[in-house]
Amino acid sequence: MPMLEIKNLRKSFDGLDVLKGISLSVEKGDVISILGPSGGGKTTFLRCVNFLEKADGGEMVFDGRHIDLARVSGREMREVRMKTGFVFQNYNLFLNKTALQNVTEGLVTARRMEKAKAESLAMAALDKVGLAERASYYPVQLSGGQQQRVAIARALVTEPEIIYFDEPTSALDPELTGEVLSVMRDLAREGQTLLVVTHEIGFARNVSSRVCFIEGGVMVESAPVEEFFGAPKEARTRAFIQAITSKEV
Amino acid sequence: MTERIINILIQSFPKILVPGLLKTIPLTALAFSIGFCIAVVVALIQFAEIPVLRQVCRFYIWVIRGTPLLVQLFVIFYGLPRVGILIDPFPCAVIVFAVNEGAYAAETIRGALESVPHGQIEAGYCVGMSWVQIMYRIVLPQALRTAFPTLGNELISMVKDTSLAANITVTEMFMTTQRINSVYYEPLALYLEVGFIYLMFSTVLTKLQSLGEKRLASYGKR
Numbered sequence: 280m281p282m283l284e285i286k287n288l289r290k291s292f293d294g295l296d297v298l299k300g301i302s303l304s305v306e307k308g309d310v311i312s313i314l315g316p317s318g319g320g321k322t323t324f325l326r327c328v329n330f331l332e333k334a335d336g337g338e339m340v341f342d343g344r345h346i347d348l349a350r351v352s353g354r355e356m357r358e359v360r361m362k363t364g365f366v367f368q369n370y371n372l373f374l375n376k377t378a379l380q381n382v383t384e385g386l387v388t389a390r391r392m393e394k395a396k397a398e399s400l401a402m403a404a405l406d407k408v409g410l411a412e413r414a415s416y417y418p419v420q421l422s423g424g425q426q427q428r429v430a431i432a433r434a435l436v437t438e439p440e441i442i443y444f445d446e447p448t449s450a451l452d453p454e455l456t457g458e459v460l461s462v463m464r465d466l467a468r469e470g471q472t473l474l475v476v477t478h479e480i481g482f483a484r485n486v487s488s489r490v491c492f493i494e495g496g497v498m499v500e501s502a503p504v505e506e507f508f509g510a511p512k513e514a515r516t517r518a519f520i521q522a523i524t525s526k527e528v
Numbered sequence: 529m530t531e532r533i534i535n536i537l538i539q540s541f542p543k544i545l546v547p548g549l550l551k552t553i554p555l556t557a558l559a560f561s562i563g564f565c566i567a568v569v570v571a572l573i574q575f576a577e578i579p580v581l582r583q584v585c586r587f588y589i590w591v592i593r594g595t596p597l598l599v600q601l602f603v604i605f606y607g608l609p610r611v612g613i614l615i616d617p618f619p620c621a622v623i624v625f626a627v628n629e630g631a632y633a634a635e636t637i638r639g640a641l642e643s644v645p646h647g648q649i650e651a652g653y654c655v656g657m658s659w660v661q662i663m664y665r666i667v668l669p670q671a672l673r674t675a676f677p678t679l680g681n682e683l684i685s686m687v688k689d690t691s692l693a694a695n696i697t698v699t700e701m702f703m704t705t706q707r708i709n710s711v712y713y714e715p716l717a718l719y720l721e722v723g724f725i726y727l728m729f730s731t732v733l734t735k736l737q738s739l740g741e742k743r744l745a746s747y748g749k750r
Contacts, residue, residue: 331650360655367647371650373665385656390656
């Protein structure tokens with residue numbers, strides 16, 4: 280049984296259909312990249328899956344639990360979020376907290392963990408993203424890449440079943456994307472389940488196990504990585520891959 | 529002549545200062561603290577867009593900001609006894625000043641809440657926090673820093689506004705001065721003297737405000 284299953288997710292903004300019934304199935308340990316042009320619905324899809332936007336229709340099965348996305352209760356949302364992590368394009372670190380406090384917050388406040396235990400877990404998480412020596416810095420004292428790595432530490436410290444990434448490198452200078460991508464690659468190698476909305480074709484090709492292509496609110500193609508890049512079924516997918524790879528040359 | 533005035537000023541100084549310490553300052557401190565609590569609740573209700581309560585809050589702010597403080601004092605102190613509600617002068621002043629301050633500070637705090645980048649609220653949800661936890665731990669601390677200078681100004685205004693309580697028989701500094709003046713009839717000297725004492729109080733608060741602002745310099749910025 281898949282760890283996470285989304286069925287027929289629908290969402291519209293002011294009568295405009297942004298997601299027209301998207302389904303996705305995620306197995307434990309999967310690293311799934313979602314590609315597609317801007318405005319195609321990738322980010323909205325990810326936000327609906329973690330209830331940051333309320334879907335108009337669709338179902339979710341998460342960890343054996345069945346949820347009606349249009350009628351999800353506050354309690355259900357919180358229970359699912361307790362088992363997931365989310366990394367934003369703009370980091371969204373808590374500006375009144377140090378790097379360490381950003382990472383402990385979810386443990387201490389939401390999960391009522393003892394402060395000392397939370398801090399040792401948080402230090403381990405910061406160490407994993409290479410920022411242990413920046414633990415006492417406030418977000419404004421960190422570079423964009425460092426802030427995003429703190430955000431990743433904050434997401435992974437709770438040992439979530441899955442971590443969602445919403446264009447995690449899009450706000451970063453090209454120089455700084457590398458440090459974030461390498462942290463994500465390490466997570467993937469450790470078997471962490473990841474669902475990543477991205478424009479980083481290299482990450483999609485080299486790190487993910489499965490690639491999805493969303494455009495116009497529709498899942499155009501979803502295939503294992505070799506198949507997606509080697510033998511895409513849909514003409515639109517082929518055109519997209521060609522366009523982005525020719526850009527690399 | 530001048531010697532007489534100097535003597536009056538010296539004698540009356542402690543007589544004015546003591547009600548300042550015993551009435552003006554406690555009145556300000558109590559009313560401001562209660563008003564601040566009202567303001568936080570009212571601001572949060574609006575920020576959370578709670579349907580009916582939100583309208584109630586807007587109505588409260590509309591009425592309080594749209595009517596003079598002096599009228600509010602008179603309605604509560606002289607008006608309410610007509611419907612059988614009698615409140616002693618000092619508690620009456622505390623209530624009116626607190627309710628008045630609540631309306632103004634609520635707008636200050638609401639503005640400050642809205643200035644906190646919204647993404648942090650989403651991030652709070654994503655680490656499993658509840659709305660109340662996010663407000664208490666993340667949003668309010670940042671908003672109160674933003675609101676601090678304006679709230680400081682409001683506190684200083686209130687110190688001076690408490691002189692209006694003289695009109696409902698609270699024997700604070702200004703009323704005491706009026707009484708002393710009715711004995712000696714030296715209005716210029718005595719009203720300048722009480723003005724000077726208000727100025728001292730305000731100066732202390734201004735100093736405290738700028739000290740506070742330095743301490744609260746934005747997180748991580750020096």
